[in-house]
Amino acid sequence: MGTRRVVVTGASSGIGAATVRLFRERGWDVVGVARRADRLAALAAETGAAVFTADLTSQTDVDALSDFLAASGPVxxxxxxxxxxxxxxxxxxxxxxxxxxxxxxxxLAVKRVTSALLPLLRAAIRTDGGSADIVTVTSIAGHVAYLGGGGYNAAKFAAHALMEVLRLELNGEPIRVIEVAPGMVKTDEFGLVRFGGDVEKAAAAYAGVPNPLVAEDIAETIVSSVERPAHVNLDLITIKPVAQAAPTRIARGQLLPAD
Structure with missing residues (x-):
């Protein structure tokens, strides 16, 4: 089997960009997908990854992504x-x-992209042998509800259910379905988006938290899960900083042994 190719969505920043970088370091061909063409161009220049600009809430864009991938190599x-x-x-x-x-x-974007790329994953298996992988980054918010979670809890619970059902549907095929559910990850944009660009509110979420996770921690988890032996499926990986016991149970200040 030659070089393997992976498609990473949300690649213009944070976890997605870190995942593109790590896959490239490990020798993979990578296609990074996101809305912001300028960010993708910079990532391509840095890493040598291929990129494709798309809004994953648009079926037209997802169809165009699928056509591009089908014409440019296996997935x-x-x-x-x-x-x-x-x-x-x-x-x-x-x-x-x-x-x-x-x-x-x-x-819905996860459903669109997964539906569009499953035929390409199957085609790669038929041509190259081996197996294929679908990794979806959800959140501990998809497993534990919390005050203020509302719509995000509901969406991530739905994404978790989508992965559970997909795994059942693909049983019997050499396609692994992997869910990575991070807790507190300090990235440049997640909090800013959540709080409408309010820098102070975004920073307050991490104030005093010793060593929250960073994007590279999640990228390492994603890449290592895909690079496990083909018969090993890490169905669900929950990853949190030691300071976070639950979505709203977070230690702030130095971590010390009890007296």
Whole structure:
């Protein structure tokens, strides 16, 4: 088998960009996908990855991505990383538009891309042998509800369910379905998006937290899960910083042994 190729969505920043970099370091061909062409161009120049500009909430764009991939080589793995949160308002008071956006990017985009690329993953297996992988980055918010989680909890619970059902549907095929559910990850943009660009609110979430996870921690988890032996499936990987016991149980200040 020659060089394997992976598609990484949400590649323009944070976890997605870190995942592109690490796959390239490990010798993979990579196609990074995101909306922001300028960020993708910089990532391509840095890493040598191929890139494709697409809005994954648009079926037209996803179809164009599928056509591009089919014409340019095999696809052995897909990393559904694109996602995001908006606000911390209650279910009663939160914006229905915010909920719609969260479902579009965290659930429907995952469905669109997965549906579009599954035929390509199967084609690569038939041509090259071996297996294929679908990795989806969800969140501990898809497993544990918390006050203010509202739409984000609902969307990530749905994404988790999507992966559970997909794994059942693909049973009998050499395609692994892997869910990576991170806890607190300090990236440049997640908090800014959630709080509408409010830098102070975004920074406050991490204030005093010793060693929150960073994008590279999640990238390492993603890449290592795909590079496990083909018969080993890490169905669900929950990864949190030691300072975080649960979504809202977070230690702030130095971690010390009890007296």
């Amino acid at each position: 052995h793995a897909l990393v559904n990383n694109a996602g995001g949160a908006l606000g911390l308002d209650s279910v009663e008071n939160s914006s229905i538009e915010d909920w719609a956006w969260m479902f579009e990017i965290n659930v």
